[in-house]
Amino acid sequence: MKIAAVGDNCMDVYQANGKAYPGGNPVNVAVYLKGLGAESSYIGWVGADSYGKDMIHAIQNKGVDTTHLSQKEGKTAITYVELVGNDRKFGEYDEGVMADFTLTPEEIIFIGTHKCVHAGIWGHVEQYYPVFKEMGLLTSFDFSNQLNDSLVKTLPPFVDYAFFSYTEDDAYIRQYLKEIKNLGSKFAVATLGEHGSLAFDGQQFHRFGVRSQENVVDTMGAGDSFISGFIYGILKGCTINECLKLGTETAAKTIRYFGAW
Numbered sequence: 001m002k003i004a005a006v007g008d009n010c011m012d013v014y015q016a017n018g019k020a021y022p023g024g025n026p027v028n029v030a031v032y033l034k035g036l037g038a039e040s041s042y043i044g045w046v047g048a049d050s051y052g053k054d055m056i057h058a059i060q061n062k063g064v065d066t067t068h069l070s071q072k073e074g075k076t077a078i079t080y081v082e083l084v085g086n087d088r089k090f091g092e093y094d095e096g097v098m099a100d101f102t103l104t105p106e107e108i109i110f111i112g113t114h115k116c117v118h119a120g121i122w123g124h125v126e127q128y129y130p131v132f133k134e135m136g137l138l139t140s141f142d143f144s145n146q147l148n149d150s151l152v153k154t155l156p157p158f159v160d161y162a163f164f165s166y167t168e169d170d171a172y173i174r175q176y177l178k179e180i181k182n183l184g185s186k187f188a189v190a191t192l193g194e195h196g197s198l199a200f201d202g203q204q205f206h207r208f209g210v211r212s213q214e215n216v217v218d219t220m221g222a223g224d225s226f227i228s229g230f231i232y233g234i235l236k237g238c239t240i241n242e243c244l245k246l247g248t249e250t251a252a253k254t255i256r257y258f259g260a261w
Helices: 025-038 048-059 098-102 105-111 126-132 171-183 222-235 240-254
Strands: 002-006 011-014 020-023 039-047 070-074 078-084 087-094 116-120 138-142 161-167 187-191 197-200 205-206
Touching: 002 025, 002 105, 011 171, 020 048, 025 048, 025 078, 025 116, 025 222, 039 098, 039 105, 039 126, 048 070, 070 171, 098 105, 098 161, 105 126, 116 126, 116 222, 126 138, 138 222, 161 222, 171 187, 171 197, 187 222, 197 240, 205 240, 222 240
Parallel strands: 002 039, 002 116, 011 078, 039 070, 116 138, 138 161, 161 187
Antiparallel strands: 011 020, 078 087, 187 197, 197 205
């Protein structure tokens, strides 16, 4: 069971204490999937700076394949984070070398040796999704909370599992997930924060609540860990409800410590 996570990474720098933690949606997904028992690879760019070295070592220490993680002249991406209570708020984002990210033909061939590929809306990977589908890969994509982004209209035909971040289970998000399914995705899934998660399979909605909110330290990475658990469930042949449960349980572990992982 091999999964390739492709695209953005960043060091999450907490403004209150200056501590930096490695992260970024594809990086997090690769790390969480490895922790669940899958074989995962991360393909992306970091800068030739201390943060870049820290990022590489941290990902390698988690057992993720980094043979196609490249260092480029310039800065590693940084996201400045503020904690409001236990909830993380993103501030300024410096994309660094990832602003010019592209894949080489050799890297595309390498991704093709996996069963599934995952990327996110900030990763500059969307142009390769038609190629990934032609290669027969299962495809996953995190649109985050960018529900009005232009990619929402063009990418779903090439995305099997489309993930979104929203706030509650209401008429708007239910209609929205139906539209994503109608555009071509096999499943449309929304994480709803404290209200759990919601998935639409074309026939019916599937809803799952959250685990206990006790001992919440930092919500950084909660959505990414949910996606990892869900994808892992899909690759294991689980039902949608079982995938939602596994995603929720994976996220519940993540929010009990600082940083994504």
